Amino acid sequence: MHLSMHNWMRSEPIETTIARLAKYGYKSIEISGEPEQYDAKHVRGLLDHYNLDCWGAVTLMVDKRNMQSSDEAMRASSVQYVKDCIQLVHDLDGQILTLVPGTVGKVVPDSTPENEWTWLVEGVSEIYDVAEAKGVRVGIEPLNRFESYLITRAEQALALCDAVGPNLGVVLDAFHINIEEADMFAAIRLVGDRLVDFHVAENNRMPAGYGDYDWEKVIGTLQEIGYDGALTAEFVAPVDRTPANKYPNALETNFEGLDIDPEQLKFIIDHGSSVLTEEFYDWLVKVNSETLLPLI
DSSP states (O other): OEEEEEOTTSOOOHHHHHHHHHHTTOOEEEEEEOTTTOOHHHHHHHHHHTTOEEEEEEEOOOTTOOTTOSOHHHHHHHHHHHHHHHHHHHHTTOOEEEEOOSOTTOOSOSSOHHHHHHHHHHHHHHHHHHHHHHTOEEEEOOOOTTTOSSOOSHHHHHHHHHHHOTTOEEEEEHHHHHHHOSSHHHHHHHHGGGEEEEEEOOTTSSOTTSSSOOHHHHHHHHHHTTOOSEEEEOOOOOOOOSTTOSOTTOBOOOOTTOOOOHHHHHHHHHHHSSOBOHHHHHHHHHHHHHHHGGGO
16 A cells, blocks of 8 residues: 545645655655646656656546536536546556546436436446556545435445446545445445545544544555555545634635636635645645554
8 A cells, every 4th residue: 555645625736746745755646637737748757756656536526527417418528528537547657547426516316316327327338448448447436425416335336336347446535434334444345356546534534643533443454355555645624714723824815826717616615615725735744644654
């Protein structure tokens, strides 16, 4: 196992992100699924400079990205978006793609369960063929009931794997499984060798070490099933706007020069209420590595 990290949680130059990951002992990045945002050759050069790898990418299902939509055109454009993400991973010599099929935050179904499942299987099957040809393994990530209504448990993601193909896998996220699984350790064991990626955050979505997780037990369970991939940090520290705030340096107040489109900004605000300062974010990245690196 090695330590990796997403970069969607704070908008900043990729040069800043990669340099920080190297400084704190991370070995790879799981880059935001925004193929139009990145020059793969440039990013690959940065990773080489800092002796890091691209572990993969994560789909950012915002706005009109929805593979289980009743709108056929939206489904088609969403499938194409995911194919573009696979191409980005391929161009960065990455290994995996984390796929969230539906729009994050959409909790009202479009159609019947049977229709939505059929559309989802069709779309993921089309993606699966492309991913197999490019040597990228796709994992379905269950979210929680407040961010999705269709796939929120490992068992459901495995049902999709069974319907699509033998190499389709599952991505588990410590924050989500803490909400939805009756026994999160049993969920890890159930997924077994079909685990593609493991996302790291505490029960309160802070970095490892600032919640109630027993990380030694989590990592021991991952080792038990033979998992040898990334522990991918995906904490989303909330901004506390009350006098009880423990981190007064967390809130970014200067949005000048923030290079982020409105949809991505909304995505970040929906998850953490605002943009974090570089000082606070840097500390979060550091404490996460200090907690996990001694255990792997």
